[in-house]
Amino acid sequence: MGKSIITVVGKDQVGIIARVCTFLAESNVNILDISQTIVDGYFNMMMICDTSCTDKAFIALSDGLEELGRKIGCIIKLQREEIFESMQRI
């Protein structure tokens, strides 16, 4: 399974999760876990996703999410999970 992490940072507003989830559903990306918090007044959300079933290339998916972020006034980032696993786990 190709696990990836999506982070969304921006001003809190109605529909952020809905818009991101709709995009992921249309891209055939399964969401495994969602958590969110407010840091320094900003909405911070993290999703752990399975990107192995999507027919989009990883970078195309990443571009799509970044563009969606621009539309809804958030910064959306897609990263492979290994970077966090390697830095945060022994």
Place this chain on the structure above:
Amino acid sequence: MINLSEVIETNAMIEKENLDVRTITLGISLLDCISDDVETLCGRIYSKIAKTAENLVRTGEEIEREYAIPVVNKRISVTPIGIVGAAACRTPDDFVRIAKALDRAASDVGVNFLGGYSALCAKGMTEAERMLISSIPEALSVTERICSSVALGSTRTGINMDAVALMGKIIRETAERTADRDSIGCAKLVVFCNAPDDNPFMAGAFHGVTEADAVINVGVSGPGVIKHALEGVRGKDFEILSETVKRTAFKITRLGQLVAKEASKRLGIPFGIVDLSLAPTPAVGDSISDILELMGLERTGAPGTTAALALLNDQVKKGGLMASSYVGGLSGSFIPVSEDQGMINAVNAGALSIEKLEAMTCICSVGLDMIAIPGDTEASTISGIIADEMAIGMINQKTTAVRLIPVIGKGVGESATFGGLLGYAPIMKVSKFSCRDFIGRGGRIPAPVHSFKN
């Protein structure tokens, strides 16, 4: 499973604290290109580099995108040209032709630097190596991306003082050839004692003859991340200080290990080493000097600086060695003057001298790095500074290097501007007392004893 705070911490390191992969360096052996004809040799060198490195930049960019981690430089190191060109080159100009072929190949595959225009003369110089060394000023002035290094000594062989004397003159000549650009040619020329075969960092990278046909080495940056971590432990004791550096170094190095393994897998080229060095940049906050000052020094260069740097360097190694299966290269804290805004500030404040920098190099890599000196400094004085640094490396069984820039036409109080990652440097005072007769003796300094360490 990874949690939100861990994700936020990692991304803050990248976005706010300048964490990046400083370089993915592809080492390429050119031994199979050797010919007794310069034209044939240049053709083979170009083809081998173009073929081996054709996907290097693209792969680096893909990794950058997929992990959202900047991979600042993609570079190449090659077998020392003093060996590769020995059969073909009859004159220094023949070596310059090779430099131009290397430059073309580097440009065509899209890397910003290619290292290995090098001679390994720790004990003696072959005629080819002497020609290569004398071609360095010309080669560095007519190429853009070529970096040159010369090994002048080692713990096992002693110091080749003939080569040290020659390099003093070559560094001056290189400075004069690029006098119109603040002698920037010298920023691409470094001399070593105990030169490592697998160093990914420029200007000293070359692909040693003990290495495989091609290999991926990675260098990570991270002074900004260490600095940020230390901001949280102000006033705490040395145990907590050490532990914080070590933990942070572990995380930084794991990133290097991940990127190195991934690049190796995607390129189908074996993974060599991760270089643990902390490499500063001119960006605000990405500074070794800032770390030392956060430890409690008013300015870098104050009493205590060497001890603070020793602690930093050692803890980075302890954290880093745990994080990577193969560590190599220089693996120390770089203390270049020009590339580190904190160091520049310390020099401008009168806190840091060449002599103090020399003391600091006794306990960390990688020597006197990117130090601008007055343009009228004599060649023998440059050789004397080099000899001192080589002696530190030889006796302490460690790598030391010297990258001095005599800025032609400028003196103390002025500064040299190089631009980009190389930054700018205030010109530092050099001792006015001569060592001409010492350097002029010729021959070798014998290898030191390897016992009786007291």
